[in-house]
Amino acid sequence: MLTREQLEALKVKLLEEKQKLLERYKKKEDTQARIEEEVKEPGDLEDIGQMTYTQELLDTLSAREFFIIKEIDHALNKMQAGTYGICEYCGEEIPYERLLAIPWTRYHAHCAEKAEEEGIVPTYPAISFEATIPEEMEIQREDITEA
Ligand SMILES: [Zn+2]
Numbered sequence: 001m002l003t004r005e006q007l008e009a010l011k012v013k014l015l016e017e018k019q020k021l022l023e024r025y026k027k028k029e030d031t032q033a034r035i036e037e038e039v040k041e042p043g044d045l046e047d048i049g050q051m052t053y054t055q056e057l058l059d060t061l062s063a064r065e066f067f068i069i070k071e072i073d074h075a076l077n078k079m080q081a082g083t084y085g086i087c088e089y090c091g092e093e094i095p096y097e098r099l100l101a102i103p104w105t106r107y108h109a110h111c112a113e114k115a116e117e118e119g120i121v122p123t124y125p126a127i128s129f130e131a132t133i134p135e136e137m138e139i140q141r142e143d144i145t146e147a
Contacts, residue, residue, distance in 0.1 A: 002085050006096055011079060013103045018072045021065045028058055071104040089115045 002010070035054060078084040087094050089111035098105060107115055 001093070002096060002099075006099075007079065007084070010084075010099055010103045011076070013100070014072050014075055014079075017103070018069055021069050021072075025062060025065055028062060032058055068104065071106070074106070075104040087111050089120075 032055075035058075075084060078086075085094050085096075085099060086092070087108050088106040090108065092108070094105065094108055098109065105112070
């Protein structure tokens with residue numbers, strides 16, 4: 001069982017991560033607005049090709065971020081319902097270490113693989129569960145647990 005302190009720490013992580021994603025998304029919308037501005041005065045064909053590529057990249061990143069935001073909301077709902085930390089595949093508890101690494105995960109690492117094979121995992125195509133760990137995420141965050 002997760003302790004109240006562990007749950008609290010994970011909740012802070014989830015909320016913090018969601019906030020970060022929303023901010024990053026907002027920044028990207030600004031970039032997108034700038035691209036659209038540039039399209040109004042197109043240069044040569046090479047520039048247009050470059051712009052399309054950038055646009056596609058932005059779309060992809062947004063889709064991935066939307067997916068994680070949705071998973072974070074799902075995790076927060078489960079916290080409220082008291083089912084957070086229970087693997088949705090096997091019904092057993094997910095170790096705290098895994099939740100710390102991916103607080104919005106629904107499964108054990110091995111269950112995520114099985115769920116994916118069986119096509120029941122809510123996936124974002126081409127992004128594996130392991131790849132969703134933000135690189136800058138720190139494990140030790142004593143500073144935020146008091147917030
Ligand atoms: Zn499991």
